[in-house]
Amino acid sequence: HQVEAGAFPTSYIPTSGSAVTRAADIASLPVERFGYNQAQGSVVVSGHYSGLGSLGSSGVFELNTASNGVELRLAQASGEIQGYDNNGIFVSNAGNVPVNSDFKIALGFVVGGTNAAASYNGSITNAYASVDVNTVSSIELFKHDVNLGRILNGHLKSVQYYPLRLSNAQLQALTS
Numbered sequence: 001h002q003v004e005a006g007a008f009p010t011s012y013i014p015t016s017g018s019a020v021t022r023a024a025d026i027a028s029l030p031v032e033r034f035g036y037n038q039a040q041g042s043v044v045v046s047g048h049y050s051g052l053g054s055l056g057s058s059g060v061f062e063l064n065t066a067s068n069g070v071e072l073r074l075a076q077a078s079g080e081i082q083g084y085d086n087n088g089i090f091v092s093n094a095g096n097v098p099v100n101s102d103f104k105i106a107l108g109f110v111v112g113g114t115n116a117a118a119s120y121n122g123s124i125t126n127a128y129a130s131v132d133v134n135t136v137s138s139i140e141l142f143k144h145d146v147n148l149g150r151i152l153n154g155h156l157k158s159v160q161y162y163p164l165r166l167s168n169a170q171l172q173a174l175t176s
Contacts, residue, residue, distance in 0.1 A: 027141040031063075037163035038135060042108035043072060044174045047156035049097045063136040070133050072107045072118075081120050083107050083127065086134065091127040095120035102157075106171040109133075117168050122176035124168045 041063070063070040071084040074097055083091030090109075097103045097120065109116040109131045116127035141156060166174070 028138050029140075030138050031136055034161075035163050036136065036139075036161075038111065040108075040110040040113070040163075040165040041070075042106065042162040042164065042166040042171065044104065044106040044158075044160040044162075044171075045072060045156060046102070046104040046158050048100075048102050048154045049074065050100060050154040062140045063133065063138075070107075070109060070131065070136075072105065081105050081118055081125075083109065083116055083118050083131075086132040087129070090129045090131055091116055091118040091125055095123055095125075104175045106166070106175050108162075108165045108168075108171050110165050113165075115165065117171060119168070119171040119175045122172045124172050126168070 062072075072081070074081060080092060080096050082089050091107065095105075097105070103120065106119040107116070108118075109127075111131055111133045114128060114130050116131050118125050118127075139161065141159065160174075
């Protein structure tokens with residue numbers, strides 16, 4: 001049995017008398033449950049960054065498809081903020097989140113458009129490549145590549161999704 005004091009249960013940890021590490025928790029919500037816009041969007045995420053998993057980039061927020069989607073990531077070692085799509089990174093150098101610090105980051109994009117941008121601490125970085133995204137089926141938190149240990153080491157305080165591409169000034173204001 002597992003007893004917890006929180007408002008909801010976390011993943012089960014069978015210990016059998018020895019120490020065990022819990023599997024990464026990934027929250028997922030199908031997009032048909034709310035007003036998701038397949039053509040454009042913005043997301044603002046705040047949380048605490050304790051460092052990355054053992055390999056690669058760590059996912060913070062993902063608009064998931066059958067293959068790839070749009071991801072907001074923190075890159076390995078540097079904590080660099082990246083926007084990622086089917087073809088790779090479309091926004092980078094939006095800033096570096098220091099280990100053991102709180103963060104508030106935002107990403108805005110238009111599918112097929114070149115006006116994507118990311119913001120951190122009120123500073124904006126524009127993308128110059130077209131955003132390529134398949135039809136999105138769900139929104140997932142903390143995910144990038146679970147099998148490779150690419151999980152955010154930290155926690156999220158809030159996630160705000162907007163079904164439109166917020167202006168750069170709005171992205172900056174929401175992360176200041």
